[in-house]
Amino acid sequence: MTQVRTARRMTPEQRRRQLLEAAISLYGQRPYEQVSVDDIVAAADVSRPxxxxxxxxxxxxxxxxxxxxxxxxxxxxxxxxxxPLLAQLRSLIGEFIAFAEAHSAAFIALLRGGSVVATAETGAVVDDVRRHAVAEILTRTGVTEPSPLALLTLNCWTAVVEGTTLTWLQERDLPRDELEDWLVDQLVAMVTVTANRDPDVARTLRSL
Structure with a gap:
């Protein structure tokens, strides 16, 4: 006797999430241009309509x-x-690298500008992640009014994290835990240099 499969009832939000999760999984394996609507509906087990x-x-x-x-x-x-603060920073870096690794095809295409769908919208999403990363570091260090030089330092460091992660995803020639430790050391080094020029950063370092 043939068993007829019936689709599980979902709310519109649940169904939309199902499609998004299927798409995210596929984009983590292949670039955008290699993922079709048919691929997504098959992965989500839904119809094209x-x-x-x-x-x-x-x-x-x-x-x-x-x-x-x-x-x-x-x-x-x-x-x-x-x-400790440095352990918290290492955790933040670990979350970012895990995200990049899970969505490596999309991450590489976006940062290299090689995606055919790289637009102001996708760029805004990436910028939003950068802003939140900087804001989270400031929050955890208790800095409410960062100086222009402090912000420049953190923004430059996020660029280092992105560029390093991009290279690591393509070459994989360093254990991930060593990569995370190195990026924490980079931040400490950059902030230390900035502290030599910025009394506010120096005071924050001493308080920590």
Whole structure:
């Protein structure tokens, strides 16, 4: 006797999330241009008409999936702080690298500007992650009014993290835990140099 499978009832938000999670999984394996609507609906086990109830096409779900994944990363940044500050910073770096690794194809394409769907919208998502990372570091160090030089230092460090992670994803010639430790050391070194020029940063370092 043939068993007829019936689709599980979902709310519109649950169904949209199902599609996004399927898309995120696929974008983690292949670049955007190699993922079709048929691939997404097959992974989500839904029909094409249902897909088009929620998204107008591949580019819209790509941006939405990137935003969905980035929001998850930002939420992890804001997790309750525990342990010494450097351990907290290492945890933040670990979350970022895990995100980049899980979505490596999309991450590499976006940062290298090689994605055919790289737009102001996708760029805004990446910028939002950068801003939240800097804001989280300031929050955890208790700095409420960072100097221009302090902000420049943190923004430059986030660029180092992105560039280093991009290289690491492509070459994988360093254990991940060593990469995380090195990036923490880079931040300490950059902040120390800035402290020599910025009394506010120097006071923050002493207080920590």
């Amino acid at each position: 249902l897909f088009y109830r929620y998204f107008s096409g591949p580019s819209e779900i790509y941006v939405a999936a990137l935003r969905f994944a980035a929001d998850g990363l930002i939420a992890k940044f804001a997790a309750p702080a525990e342990g």
